[in-house]
Amino acid sequence: xxxxxxxxxxxxxxxxxxxxxxxxxxxxxxxxxxxxxxxxxxxxxxxxxxxxxxxxxxxxxxxxxxxxxxxxxxxxxxxxxxxxx
Amino acid sequence: xxxxxxxxxxxxxxxxxxxxxxxxxxxxxxxxxxxxxxxxxxxxxxxxxxxxxxxxxxxxxxxxxxxxxxxxxxxxxxxxxxxxxxxxxxxxxxxxxxxxxxxxxxxxxxxxxxxxxxxxxxxxxxxxxxxxxxxxxxxxxxxxxxxxxxxxxxxxxxxxxxxxxxxxxxxxxxxxxxxxxxxxxxxxxxxxx
Numbered sequence: 001x002x003x004x005x006x007x008x009x010x011x012x013x014x015x016x017x018x019x020x021x022x023x024x025x026x027x028x029x030x031x032x033x034x035x036x037x038x039x040x041x042x043x044x045x046x047x048x049x050x051x052x053x054x055x056x057x058x059x060x061x062x063x064x065x066x067x068x069x070x071x072x073x074x075x076x077x078x079x080x081x082x083x084x085x
Numbered sequence: 086x087x088x089x090x091x092x093x094x095x096x097x098x099x100x101x102x103x104x105x106x107x108x109x110x111x112x113x114x115x116x117x118x119x120x121x122x123x124x125x126x127x128x129x130x131x132x133x134x135x136x137x138x139x140x141x142x143x144x145x146x147x148x149x150x151x152x153x154x155x156x157x158x159x160x161x162x163x164x165x166x167x168x169x170x171x172x173x174x175x176x177x178x179x180x181x182x183x184x185x186x187x188x189x190x191x192x193x194x195x196x197x198x199x200x201x202x203x204x205x206x207x208x209x210x211x212x213x214x215x216x217x218x219x220x221x222x223x224x225x226x227x228x229x230x231x232x233x234x235x236x237x238x239x240x241x242x243x244x245x246x247x248x249x250x251x252x253x254x255x256x257x258x259x260x261x262x263x264x265x266x267x268x269x270x271x272x273x274x275x276x277x278x
Contacts, residue, residue: 023259027240051266053199058266061215062234067123073136074118078111080140081147 014041018048022055099159102150110150114143117160120236121167127231128171130220138174142167157245164232164246172224198273211272218268226261233258 018041024030025038042048095116101109118139125142126135145166146153153162219227219235232243244254 020259023262024255029240029255050197050199051263053197054269055262055266057199058215058269059234059262061211062219062230062265063237065212065215065235068126068132070119070122070126070132072119073122073139074115076136077114077118077140077143081107081111081114081144084144 011045015045015048018042018045019051022048022052025052026056026059095159096155099150099153099155102147103153110147113159113163117163118143120160121163124164124231124236125167125171127219127235128168128224128227129175130216134174135171138167138170141170145170161242161245165248168228168232168246172228175224196273198269201273211269214268214272215265218265221268222261222264226257226264229254229258230261230265234262 014037018038021030021034021038025035030038042052095113098109098113102113121142122135122139125138126132129135129138142163146163153159219230222230228247229243229249232238232246233240238246240251240255240258243258244251247254249257
């Protein structure tokens, strides 16, 4: 019973820590030991597995967001600078 | 990807601008105005306002170019001025909302959509979901995400624009990313109903 409680506490501690460090993991911004810590928890936590996979996909899609085509604004900026100097 | 590559003559253009050379400053405008506009447009979502913010940013930069000491790159400085102006206007329109509870609530069991073939940002619906989610972020979270994940600045560059330490910047970025990810979760959950 006590052992199970301790295991549960450890699991939740690792869950919170992993959840807080998923961005650092994706950005490859963790030490080797920390990476292992994330990977160990993710391997047994379906929620963190899903969050990690969908987080990666979200970031990829943000990068792919097409920019709105627009004419250059530089001339307008220069014109205002000349007017207001 | 990261910030715009500095042309080798950029420090000279900055120095000449500091000495009052208008044509040198106008060259800096030509090099950076369109990219700043694109960043600001992501932030304010209105083309006219984005253009006005871009103009205002360069006007302020010209007026205070004497105080720019060149310790950071010019684009970092002009982005900072532009983002601050965009934030100021956004906050004036809709005062800051509490952001503490985001991603702290109970876990929703959304499907794992990471392999969904239709998950492409250029798709109309999803693009709208992503853009709405970014714009729904409070300005202090929106800016890190736009700079780092949409515009592709490095963490160091984006933190510098925001005048934040890297740890504080990364913490905001992570929360912003989770909030946007969660918006896509909701999109898929609704699609299942």
